Amino acid sequence: MKDQHPRSFEEILELDVPIFEVQAWWGSTKHLGGQKATNELLALCRVGEQTKLLDVGCGVGITSCYTAKKYHCCVTGVDISSNMIYRARERAEKEKVQNIVQFETGSALNLPFPDNTFDAVIAESVLTFIGDKKRALQECLRVAKPGGYIGINEASWLKEPSSREMINHLSIVIGDEAEILSPEEWCNIFEEVHLREITVERFLFGGATRAYMASISQIGGKYIPRIFGRFFLAYVRYPAFRRYLRKILLSIPKDLFVYLGYGIYVGRKSTFFNF
Numbered sequence: 721m722k723d724q725h726p727r728s729f730e731e732i733l734e735l736d737v738p739i740f741e742v743q744a745w746w747g748s749t750k751h752l753g754g755q756k757a758t759n760e761l762l763a764l765c766r767v768g769e770q771t772k773l774l775d776v777g778c779g780v781g782i783t784s785c786y787t788a789k790k791y792h793c794c795v796t797g798v799d800i801s802s803n804m805i806y807r808a809r810e811r812a813e814k815e816k817v818q819n820i821v822q823f824e825t826g827s828a829l830n831l832p833f834p835d836n837t838f839d840a841v842i843a844e845s846v847l848t849f850i851g852d853k854k855r856a857l858q859e860c861l862r863v864a865k866p867g868g869y870i871g872i873n874e875a876s877w878l879k880e881p882s883s884r885e886m887i888n889h890l891s892i893v894i895g896d897e898a899e900i901l902s903p904e905e906w907c908n909i910f911e912e913v914h915l916r917e918i919t920v921e922r923f924l925f926g927g928a929t930r931a932y933m934a935s936i937s938q939i940g941g942k943y944i945p946r947i948f949g950r951f952f953l954a955y956v957r958y959p960a961f962r963r964y965l966r967k968i969l970l971s972i973p974k975d976l977f978v979y980l981g982y983g984i985y986v987g988r989k990s991t992f993f994n995f
């Protein structure tokens with residue numbers, strides 16, 4: 721897939737589920753738990769200086785660049801959106817890690833890498849949005865080296881959602897193909913694809929304010945003025961954007977954060993795996 725310059729904001733707002741393209745446009749993505757969760761995930765996947773890491777659904781490259789800078793290891797980020805990849809490359813240059821981080825456009829369902837390539841494969845808030853989660857995990861396994869780590873951080877129901885409002889809100893924000901699972905369901909898929917030494921950590925979201933503060937600290941202070949500038953510009957200039965935001969805000973159920981948390985799930989590919 722060829723990378724392209726970000727498309728116009730009017731075109732983006734006409735998509736059925738514009739959330740990720742809107743985020744690529746203003747230059748930020750997020751996952752639940754922010755950098756604290758990323759550190760936890762990297763530690764559980766034993767990431768260090770020698771690790772060759774793949775960040776699936778890397779968005780604008782926040783974790784890829786952060787990890788390369790922290791561990792001086794080689795990181796590859798892949799995302800289905802070429803606009804995300806455009807932003808990720810911008811970020812790698814700003815962070816001066818372009819020599820050890822590379823980004824490619826590609827789908828988690830058909831990763832553009834050979835078998836047995838990476839020591840660790842992570843995905844943060846990505847598999848939730850993919851219908852065929854088992855296939856995506858099998859792809860992560862395929863490209864991981866025997867004995868390599870697969871780690872994901874995904875939204876997880878901590879209590880069975882009871883209200884129709886909650887389902888309606890999520891369908892507005894993330895679309896109907898996306899599906900949030902419970903920790904038990906995530907573990908079942910890990911077992912189905914024969915991951916070993918499975919570790920699970922589950923967390924409460926901690927409320928909206930905490931979640932947004934975690935995201936802001938993860939994005940990085942120096943990026944905030946530009947992101948807010950783009951957001952403000954879009955808000956003033958595009959009535960369709962104002963309608964979109966209003967629709968999201970009005971649909972948020974009061975008890976969302978009682979039900980919704982996130983989980984970190986890590987497993988290892990068997991050393992006998994042969995693709």
Ligand SMILES: C[S@@+](CC[C@H](N)C(=O)[O-])C[C@H]1O[C@@H](n2cnc3c(N)ncnc32)[C@H](O)[C@@H]1O
Nearest residue numbers: 749750751777778779799800801827828844845
């Ligand atoms: C919630 S964002 C998270 C981005 C990043 N991991 C982070 O934590 O900031 C989800 C990302 O997954 C990407 N994505 C969705 N479906 C995908 C797929 N099938 N293959 C690869 N990336 C995908 C989206 O384009 C988006 O960048």
